[in-house]
Amino acid sequence: METLMALVVGALFASGVYLMMRRSIVKLAIGLVLLSQSANLLFFTAAGLTRGSPPLVPEGETAPPVPFADPLPQALILTAIVIGFGVLAFTLVLVKRVYQTVGTDDLDEMRSTDT
Amino acid sequence: MSHDVLVALPIVIPLATAVITLFSYDSRAHQRIISTIGSGALLVAAIALLWTVNQDGILVSEMGDWPAPFGIAFVADLLSSLMVLMTGLTALTVSIYALGSMDPRRESFGFYPVFQILLMGITGSFLTGDVFNLFVWFEIMLIASFVLIALGGERPQLEGSIKYVALNLVSSMILLSAIGLLYGMAGTLNMGDLGLKLQDVDQPWLVTTVGTLFLVSFGIKAAVFPMFFWLPASYHTPPIAVTAIIAALLSKVGVYALIRAFTLIFTQETGYTHQIILVIAGLTMVTGVLGAVAQTEVRRLLSFHIISQIGYMLVGLALLSPLALAGSLFYVIHNMVTKTNLFLISGVANRLQGTYELKKLGSLYRYHPYVSVLFFVSALALAGMPPFSGFMAKLTLVRGSLEIEHYVIVAVALLTSMLTLFSMAKIWTEGYWTPSPAEVDGELPPGVEKFPGWTRQMVALFIPIIVLASLSVGMGILAQPVISLLVDTAEQLLDPGLYIEAVIGDEP
Amino acid sequence: MTSLILQTAARSLVAVLLLFSIFLLLRGHDEPGGGFIGGLVAAAAFTLYAISFDVPSTRRVLGIRPQMMIAIGLLLAGGSGVFALLTQDPYLTHLWYDLDIPGFGEVHLGTFLLFDIGVFLVVIGTTLLVVLTLSEE
Secondary structure, eight states, X not given: OHHHHHHHHHHHXXXXXXXXXXSBHHHHHHHHHHHHHHHHHHHHHHTXXXXXXXXXXXXXXSSOOXXXXXXXXXHHHHHHHHHHHHHHHHHHHHHHHHHHHHSOOBGGGOOTTOO | XXXXXXXXXXHHHHHHHHHHHHHTTTOHHHHHHHHHHHHHHHHHHHHHHHHHHHHHOOEEEEGGGOOTTTSOEEEEOHHHHHHHHHHHHHHHHHHHHHHHHOOHHHHHTTHHHHHHHXXXXXXXXHHBXXXXXXXXXXXXXXXXXXXXXHTTXXXXXXXXXXXXXXXXXXXXXXXXXXXXXXXXXXXXOBHHHHHHHTTTOSOHHHHHHHHHHHHHHHXXXXXXXXXXXXXXXXXXXXXXXXXXXXXXXXXXXXXXXXXXXXXXXXXXXXHHHHHHHHHHHHHXXXXXXXXXXXXXXXXXXXXXXXXXXXXXXXXXXXXXXXXXXXXXXXXXXXXXXXHHHHHHHHHHHHHHHSOOBTTTOOOHHHHOHHHHHHHHHHHHHHHTOTTSHHHHHHHHHHHHHHHTTOHHHHHHHHHHHHHHHHHHHHHIIIIIISOOTTOBXXXXXXXXXXXXXXXXXXXXXXXXXXXXXXXXXXXXHTHHHHHHHHHHHHHHHHOHHHHHHHHHOSOO | OOOHHHHHHHHHHHHHHHHHHHHHHHHTTTSSOOHHHHHHHHHHHHHHHHHHSOHHHHHHHHOSOHHHHHHHHHHHHHHHHHHXXXXXOOTXXXXXXXXXXXXXXXXXXXXXXXXXXXXXXHHHHHHXXXXXXXXXX
């Protein structure tokens, strides 16, 4: 399972980076989305893939029955997904405004501020 | 006051200010007053925090009363509270400056709330003691800075912000991946607990690999060589008040994160990681200043100087000696004051002559001697001339490096400061001494205003500049207390046991 | 877009969705659910309304600007932590009270509910701010 996930993460990272290298700003935005998803998936995989029950402590006991799933990575990834959602919304608005103002989606034509 | 209040206030005050400015979204006048009061309150809270930390040692507040390492702890040690203090200072000065320089359109599109959210993100990053929480504060800070850079929607701003947004998001994703790997390895995210658990792992190289990911991610945010290209492409595009606040604070958050991570968490193979940091620091200094020398636009020139100065800030971290680290921390403080001030002054020069291009500026010394004196002080301070703050910072750093016999980095630092002086002299001669191209027969043509007079706007522009310039002089002349505080800070940083004990307690 | 079928369906669906979002918000008290997911459902309801009718009428139905909603939400969420500072606890420690409402039974209430309502409002406000701004242009 870990190997499969590692391959998926790698493929996602690769496609994200590839899209970011393209000249179109829309592809740049899609690349960023893929990157953030692959980072989330990497987090999930690295924190350990276990098939377990929810980590709820039964009444009268002090620890949940093993094996239980670690809830922390899921909570953290949920946070990261929410942040990614906010950033994505901003990026989409930005891409739209850039397209309207500059009149092109070609990154190579946005050089006026480079040094 | 209870410690929990003191640690929470620097985060709660900007949040509250942002909320109140949002409530008065329709009234620009109210927003201006509230934002200034809020920044002032932040400064007061920061002074109280630093005072208490200096007296009582490291303060820890466990948010929501969940004990560390399970909950999120907020930790104020000397470094954190010092950085929060500088944030408060820069925030107050830039808020006052913004009163006189921000255009009404940007003000009514939410400049002040976003500004305060940015401050909240920055103070949060400084105070948190949890790696994932640091990521969250980074994102808050980044989104606010994205909005500030793009606010107004002019073409250069949008072009700059595309690059800024893309590269900073990549760095955030690398950070998130690194945090995931770290959690998989150590099973904790509390910085103190990580420092404890990673000290004696059987595979130190694995930790170092993850540490390198952190180095890359924080390095992009701190704009070090070779990952700084987003900075000069975007920092000069927004209005000068925005440029000043992000130039003063954002890359310093990256530097802070590097210092924190590489003194507390990744100390397994210092011979390898810190050697890399040393090389990066040297290259950053040189490439940054060479970029600056080639520029003829004041804001771009100053943007390159930020990069060059980041190099100085990393030397102390790389050498891991108390004195060198204190010198680097002095550089951080000095740079926050001086660089902010240079940007603010260039904004005033732009206000007076309508341009940032060195070729079109001129005669500022003849017509505006006060501006010239203020610029002169800050420029010499940046270049590290006595008796200003930059000199003491450099002296401490150089002495610290000489003590442990790192001559090459000293040579690089001194060469860089020569070039810094050269580029400052370039601004001085081109902008202040040579006659303005607008002059005819040595006189300004009629109709061109020499000085608009002391209107309320001009007062708002000059108060922050005068305060910052005198701080720059003061830190140079009365350097002794500053240096002793910074040496204490550096010693606290180099003894991670103190931090770990404060957060986790005595239990193993 | 004006489609009679969608408009008729939307009228009743929006009401149901909003009710469901409040159910989710309150359920988050002790069980899976909460302000975030409730806020998303409520935002979806208003977005549905905006798609089937138009943006100005959605703003009218909303009755309050999204910015103001974010402000109130942040105030509630941030303010809910301040109570803890008054009792010398760390920020964001939540306090609980058991209220005995006659004819209803015992209710377990805490400052956490304020936090959740705050999150609920911030999520609706942010989502609608983005959605409405984008669809207005």
